[in-house]
Amino acid sequence: MFVWLTQFILFRLAFGMALLLSTDLLASKQLALNSQTADFPVVSYCVDPDWLPYEAIRNNQHVGMSFDYMTYIGVLAEINFSLIKTESWSETLDKLKNGECQVASMLNRSPEREKYLLFTRPFFVGANVLVSNVDQPFLQGYENIGEQVLGTVANYRQAEYIKNYYPNIKLKLVDTELAGLKSLASGDIDLFVGSLLSINAQIQKSGFSNLRIAGIAEPQDILGMGVANGDQVLLKKLDTAIAQLPEWVHVDIYKQWNNVRVIDEIDPRYIFGGIGVFICLIIIGIWWQLIIRRYNGKLVAKNSQLQALQNELVEKNRRLEFMSMRDPLTSMFNRHFMQDRVEQEKQVSLRTNVPLCLILIDIDYFKAVNDQHGHVVGDLVLQEIATIVCSTIRDMDVAARWGGEEFIVLCPNSNLDDAIKLANRLKDAVSGFDFNTVGHLTCSFGVAQHYAKESFVEWFDRADKALYTAKDTGRNTIIAAK
Structure with missing residues (x-):
């Protein structure tokens, strides 16, 4: 226990003062660490041994972004994490399936993994990219791959996703991302798909100067922790700890591990x-x-x-x-991100039996704004509406620009009454704001609570109908869907 405490203090000494000053909760736990660590329960965990900068095992030690996150999460959740070393990602998954590892430190949710793991809320989002060894037009997803051979790592979420949704793609599975990039560089495959940060790190380290990013791959990495053996108590502790992480922790970890340097080593x-x-x-x-x-x-x-x-x-x-x-005009989350996030929160809602609501927002008479003042003023209005929405919603809510003058807010752990109260605050904030050039504007709102086994399309359609009812009944109105 003393060794673990020493590692923690040495690893974050430079940020110790910021830790004590940034949040009272982290400060109180850090001050109590010396006396309480010995009483913390030990939880075993496994990592991907070769997935830098996200995580890896080097010199028998866990390194990478997930180690930094688990250092903070362990303090907040009052847990002593104990690493179980593995030689491959496949071995890690096997140990999670048989319960030898209680926790997976950093991974994506997938239908196959949900059979034997519970998932915490995500704490890191990253893009996946397609990599090529030739110049070609930028690829918008998997639809334009055609007859090219695509490589990816076996047992990664991307392999499962492609087999389920793009079965006609010629897919070649490899053991590691490095092996995939070597196959790509030698011409054995035409494209390779992997996580942007880890692909970038491998290219910098191994000197694949002929490789280039050829497109964005769906879906993006939405990384959290996995809990084995159906341990709801442990899941709740980890979820609570993740929710308490201050923003500077995320920024600090990202900056540290995204800064890839060229290191001249003697071969x-x-x-x-x-x-x-x-x-x-x-x-x-x-x-x-x-x-x-x-x-x-x-x-x-x-x-x-x-x-x-x-x-x-x-x-x-x-x-x-x-x-x-991100939406390029307002810098809010975009439709693609929101669709992924909705599916995650639906699973959490169904598993934990907590309510989940949607709020659709549409600017009243926005066409008149564009017609009378021009699209430049219209764009400024959209940006100001986005600022109002993001500053009014709660920390647990997620807001996005859905398209045109329409916005959407996802409200986890909220029933219909909670969502209507939030919609009222948004309505008042918009109607009370003095927009530059335009003056005062209003918005109409449609609110809908998710029903069990209801698809997102059906749920969204109910909220959308409620929104148009609000439009038809005079605007600047909130209508709850039945």
């Missing part, structure tokens, strides 16, 4: 080459020195190319991550 082969060079210098003298200078010039040029590639990839990754889940 052992160059040592033997150096011996050969030394012998040749003795034999052929100045002639060999000229060859060495030429060779060194090539190395400098290659290193400069690698640095330029890194800078290009980092910038592309930033743009792709934003594009994958």
Whole structure:
């Protein structure tokens, strides 16, 4: 227990003062850690041993983003995590199935995994990308792959997703992302799909200068923890701890592990080459020195190319991550992200028997705004509405721009009365706001609570009908769906 505490203090010493000042809850638990850690229950967990920067096992130690998250979560949940080492992701899944590992540190939810795992709320979202070894038009998902051979890692969520929804794709499974990128570089496959951050790290580390991002792959990574053996008590503790993580923790971890650096290391082969060079210098003298200078010039040029590639990839990754889940005009979450999030919250609602509601919002007479003042003013109104919605909803709610002048708010753990109260606050906030150039505007609202076994389309349709009823009954009105 003392070793675990020492590792924790050394690992986060630089952020200790921020931890004590950022939130009273984390501060009180940190101050009590010395006396309470010995009494914390031990929970075994497994990781993917080769998935950096998300997680890995190096020198028999757990490293990566998931280690940093579990350090904080363990303190907040009052748990001592104990790593069970595995040699592969397949072995990790087997240990979770037989209950030898109680927790998976960082993974996606999928229908197959839901058979033997419960899932916490997610704490990290990342994009998946398609990688190619040739120049080709940017691919918008899997529909345009055609007859090309696509590689992905066996037992990863992407493999399960492609088999279920795109069975006609020619799919080749590999053991690791590194093996997949090597197959792509050698021409054994035409495309490879994987997580953006880990693909970026592998390309930087292994020097695949001929590989390039060719498109965004669905669905994006929405990563949380998995709990084995149906342990609802442990699931609740972890969910509570994750919800209490302050925003600076997420930002700190992301910055630390997204900053991939080029590291110049001496390959052992160059040592033997150096011996050969030394012998040749003795034999052929100045002639060999000229060859060495030429060779060194090539190395400098290659290193400069690698640095330029890194800078290009980092910038592309930033743009792709934003594009994958954000609306470019309002910076709110987009429809694609919201559809994924709704499916997650539906599963949580059904499993825990807590209510779940949708609020649809439509700006009244928005067409008149565009007609009278122009689309530039209309765009400013949309941005101001987005700011009002995001600043009025609760921390647990999720808001997105659905399209045009329509917005959507997902309300977890909320019944119809709770959602109507929130809709009233939103209605008052909009109607009381003085919009630049336009003046005062109003919105109409449709509210619907999710019914068990109801599809998202059916649920959304009820909320949409309630919204149009609000439009037909005078606008600036809230209508609850039946």
